[in-house]
Amino acid sequence: MGIRVAVAGASGYAGGELLRLLAGHPEFDLVAATAHSQAGAHVTAVHPQLAGLDLTLTATDAAGLSDADLVFLALPHGQSAAIAAQLPESVKIVDLGADFRLRDAALWERYYGGEHAGTWTYGLPELPGHRELIASSSRVANTGCYAATITLALAPLIAAGLADPADVVVVASSGTSGAGRSAKVNLLASEIMGDLSPYKVGAHQHVPEIKQATGATSLSMTPVLAPMPRGILATVTARRAAQGDPREVLLQAYGNEPFVHVLPEGAWPHTAATAGSNSCHLQATVDVDSGRIVVVSALDNLGKGAAGQAVQCANLMSGLPETMGLSVFGVAP
Numbered sequence: 429m430g431i432r433v434a435v436a437g438a439s440g441y442a443g444g445e446l447l448r449l450l451a452g453h454p455e456f457d458l459v460a461a462t463a464h465s466q467a468g469a470h471v472t473a474v475h476p477q478l479a480g481l482d483l484t485l486t487a488t489d490a491a492g493l494s495d496a497d498l499v500f501l502a503l504p505h506g507q508s509a510a511i512a513a514q515l516p517e518s519v520k521i522v523d524l525g526a527d528f529r530l531r532d533a534a535l536w537e538r539y540y541g542g543e544h545a546g547t548w549t550y551g552l553p554e555l556p557g558h559r560e561l562i563a564s565s566s567r568v569a570n571t572g573c574y575a576a577t578i579t580l581a582l583a584p585l586i587a588a589g590l591a592d593p594a595d596v597v598v599v600a601s602s603g604t605s606g607a608g609r610s611a612k613v614n615l616l617a618s619e620i621m622g623d624l625s626p627y628k629v630g631a632h633q634h635v636p637e638i639k640q641a642t643g644a645t646s647l648s649m650t651p652v653l654a655p656m657p658r659g660i661l662a663t664v665t666a667r668r669a670a671q672g673d674p675r676e677v678l679l680q681a682y683g684n685e686p687f688v689h690v691l692p693e694g695a696w697p698h699t700a701a702t703a704g705s706n707s708c709h710l711q712a713t714v715d716v717d718s719g720r721i722v723v724v725s726a727l728d729n730l731g732k733g734a735a736g737q738a739v740q741c742a743n744l745m746s747g748l749p750e751t752m753g754l755s756v757f758g759v760a761p
């Protein structure tokens with residue numbers, strides 16, 4: 429028996445992707461997969477892509493999860509904290525939700541409502557010092573999907589002094605799975621197909637998370653819902669604060685990273701190339717006329733934006749090679 433893992437919220441999109449990744453992981457053995465309204469269902473009734481996996485979803489409670497060495501929580505915001513409080517200290521946890529991401533309680537309450545539960549180690553291994561922090565933590569708060577896409581693009585440029593932290597503008601498109609399977613927003617195919625629609629304009633919950641992770645002090649973000657199942661493409665621009673080549677800065681920051689790829693000069697990221705992978709693709713240039721740095725970043729919101737990132741963190745927390753069970757390469761077309 430390897431390392432015993434459990435997935436809470438296994439009937440959701442992020443939970444389903446976790447099950448897929450865990451089924452191919454050489455060291456993690458799935459001992460429980462839980463659901464809420466779909467508890468009791470066979471996994472293939474909920475996730476037909478997992479045909480061949482013989483698993484029945486059980487109810488989400490602490491008793492059913494406590495046997496695991498490590499638990500992934502893929503639950504709606506506000507639900508993780510209640511379950512986490514009931515799990516023994518000895519059980520490691522990676523929370524895919526937002527309950528433990530923010531340090532500022534007032535900001536958490538403003539964007540998510542309810543009482544802030546606390547702050548865990550932020551689960552983005554590519555941030556300076558975070559790989560070591562994650563490896564020594566038993567509680568890790570996985571990133572938001574937009575937050576991962578935008579932070580990977582922006583953090584090294586602010587740290588190097590090239591991008592003005594007080595003048596950052598982002599427009600980012602997301603596939604519909606980012607909204608979750610039980611989303612309240614209207615995701616009828618007849619309304620999404622052939623449409624691009626902005627939402628949460630000037631009020632997205634990932635803005636404080638990105639500011640916290642990058643040091644940006646003023647960041648305007650416009651999310652756009654795109655008619656595709658997976659993927660995020662973010663265009664991040666910032667006032668150029670110093671001379672220097674932003675692409676070189678990204679190459680320096682990510683040259684040794686297995687999952688962050690600065691594309692060859694002239695090639696720009698696109699979402700389909702990252703689908704099914706745990707990779708983030710980046711490209712950067714200077715828009716000389718406007719005096720702005722432009723970075724484009726793409727990833728799979730269910731991969732590096734959620735389940736893949738969670739497995740990457742769990743590998744680190746378990747003393748395993750960070751890349752174990754994860755694909756660098758996408759499945760396009």
Ligand SMILES: NC(=O)C1=CN([C@@H]2O[C@H](COP(=O)(O)OP(=O)(O)OC[C@H]3O[C@@H](n4cnc5c(N)ncnc54)[C@H](OP(=O)(O)O)[C@@H]3O)[C@@H](O)[C@H]2O)C=CC1
Nearest residue numbers: 437439440441442463464465466502525606608609610734
């Ligand atoms: N989708 C994405 O791209 C990303 C998602 N995340 C985060 O991951 C978490 C899961 O997201 P996602 O998979 O998209 O969401 P889904 O809506 O697809 O799935 C939610 C899961 O939570 C369960 N659930 C619903 N209500 C409750 C409740 N009251 N108590 C316990 N369990 C409940 C559902 O069970 P059932 O279906 O049986 O009712 C389902 O398993 C969220 O916190 C989300 O923000 C983070 C990054 C990216």
Ligand SMILES: CC(=O)N[C@@H](CCC(=O)OP(=O)(O)O)C(=O)O
Nearest residue numbers: 525526572573602603604606607
């Ligand atoms: C398309 C879409 O609706 N996306 C979601 C992304 C949510 C997410 O994945 O992040 P959290 O874990 O912080 O909820 C949104 O914009 O709110």
